[in-house]
Amino acid sequence: MTVPAQRAASDLPARMLVLWCPDWPVVAAAAVDGVSVTVPAAVFSANRVVASNAPARRNGVRRGMRRREAQSNCPDLAVFGADDGRDARLFEAVALAVEGLVVGVEVVRPGLVAVPVSGAAAYFGGEHALVERLVDEVSAAAGVECQVGVAEGLFAATLAARRGEFVEPGRVAEFLAPLPITELDQPGADRAELVDLLRRLGLRTLGAFADLPERDVVTRFGTPGLLAHRLARGRSERPPLRRSPPPELTVTEEFDPVVERVDVAAFLAKGLATRFCAGLAGHGLACTRLGIYAVTEDGEHLGRAWRCAEPLTPAGVADRLRWQFEGWLRAAPGRRPTSGVVRLRLEPEETVEGRSLQLDLWRNGRSDEDDERAARAFVRVQGLLGPEGVLTPLLDGGRDPAGRVRLVPWGDPRERTTPADATWPGRLPAPSPATVLDRPVPAQVVDAEGRPVGVTERDQLTATPRGLSITGGPPRAVVGWAGPWPLAGDRRRPGPRRARVQLLVAGEADDPPEAVLVHCAGTENPLWTVEGVYD
Structure with a gap:
């Protein structure tokens, strides 16, 4: 009976101390710009709140809120842009202060630092004495407020730091059980979809998720669910099968x-x-x-x-x-x-x-020789021309086809700058044109009588389009069309009405018909341009 007990104990993570500086992105941004900590402030990325301080939260500013809504709730809100480099640069002073007392400092991310607690606690006379010294040292050296938590494992210790708690040895599962299931989606963990699914299944706390049999969790949620399940149970995120690298x-x-x-x-x-x-x-x-x-x-x-x-x-x-x-x-x-x-x-x-x-390792662990050779060539070109010398397209949020394409330097993270669930009023419905022109080409759309077609105040075409002429060329017959799709914001702005229309025009000689995306502005003397071409 002793062997299973030893195995269970080995599965418990080491006891960690986590020091957390609340609202660090806001603290760092305010320090750089000389803004007082008592001023409501928030950091924005892609026009959404990613961090806010306590005065801002008291005025109704919440994470994920749009900038306009945040400023309507708090008109005096100080607005800062996200800057990971700035956050890391200023946090180095905090890390140095902790390192002056404890060895083995690990920076999890700017604003959060972890250290093994056993040796340091014995040296300073206990965990509470160690925490008091750390808080005083950080306050004196870096001039920032911090909270400290102690528990088995980095995940539990981080949650304990956010609450300023000491979790007694062996009681980490009891500490985690009543916490909301949303705590699994820590920054960098990328568990938003899993957490949303668990909530829709009625699992609202970590304890409810931890009570599920491990076999059922693996069957239903796969490896990501298993790792999250181990955290909810207070275990190591992965079994202790790590080895020293050569x-x-x-x-x-x-x-x-x-x-x-x-x-x-x-x-x-x-x-x-x-x-x-x-x-x-x-x-x-x-x-x-x-x-x-x-x-x-x-x-x-x-x-x-x-x-x-x-x-x-x-x-x-x-x-x-x-x-x-x-x-x-x-x-x-x-x-x-x-x-x-x-x-x-x-x-x-x-x-x-x-x-x-089941990881993707360097081009997801499955790159062939040609891919690797191309990657080396891209890096070589960047070495000669700079990071902007090699760009790759990324489809992002936006209303018009050209605005949805963002060019990302080779090697940079290909991440969306807009939330995946963001809505775009006036956005062109699928499918998108296969070719988007850098510069729209002037065109003219006419009806069966040869009169120009425009857009009315009710966002309707003034007549059925029957002919399309591009850059003054000969007219081509329109055999089909769809739309119009009015541009968002036109109802609130003066000027001509604007809309996009998909036209299917007859091909030349024996060529098949060609689909194009055109843009119209105005009712009288409308201005038409070609923005894209469909395959």
Whole structure:
């Protein structure tokens, strides 16, 4: 009977201390702009609130709220843009303050730092004494407020820090049980869809989810559900099957000339991140704890460990490299290095099996030789022309076809800047044109009598379109049409009515008909342009 007990104990995560600085993006932005902490403030990304301080929340500002709604609730709201580099740069002072007392500091993300608690607590005379010293040190050195939580595992310790609680050893499941199921969707965890599904199934608390049999969870929700289920039970996110990575997986780079600017470091980080993750992928591994170590020209040694809830992708490694260089090179005088960085080492301090997690490793672990050769060529071109030398299109939110296409530099995260559930009044319905013109081409649409067709105040065409002439060319017969679709906002703005129409025009000679997207402005003397062509 002792063996199962030992196995169960080994499945419990180590006891962690998490120090959390509330509303850190707002705190960092306000500090840079010299705004008082008593002023209502919020940080926005893609026109939505991503963080707000307590005065703003008292005035009804909530995360995910649109900017217009937030400012209507709080007219005095100070508005800041999201900037991960700024947040990481200012948080370095907090990390240094914690590191002055405790070894093994791990930055989870700007605003959140974790340390193993057992050795430090014994040195300072207990967990409570350690927390008091940490809070005083951070307040004196960085001048910011913080909260501390202690529990088994990073997930539970983070939730405890948000509530300022100490979870007694062995009672983490009891602590987690009454918490809402939405706590599973921590920043960077990407569990929004899973949480929404669990809520629709009637599982409103972590305890209700933890009570489900593990076999049923795997059958219904797969590997992501299993990992979340282990967290809800207070267990390690993954079974303790981690192994020490071979030493050749460490990536070291020498710089000549030395790196003294953040933009240079950010550019170099992309290539290093790609090499780092490719080496791990070759051994079927992914990194969950990244060590970043540097040596300056004057012999100073810098180092920081970054822990991530999910395995790091090349983009994630590059982001953390950029954030760390922001913290080192732009720190306050007296804290920054006295010279540039001459050597950088990336070390996978904790890894997990890639196949067991069904991970995408470096182009999702399935890139063939041609893809890798093309990727190296793209990086080479960027080295010659800069990051903007190679761009890839990304379909994003927007009303018009051209506005929905965003060009992303090769290697940058291909992430939407607008929420997936955002509505776009006046948006052209599917299908979208296969070819969108950079510059709309002038055209003319006429009815059966040869008179120009326009758009009425009721968003209707003045007549049935029968002919289309492009750039003054010969008219082509219109054999079918759909629309019009009025542009959003026209009812609230003066000027001619505007709408888009899909036209199917007869082909030349024996060519098949061709579908085009046209735009019209005005009723009298309407202005028509061709915006796109359908396949």
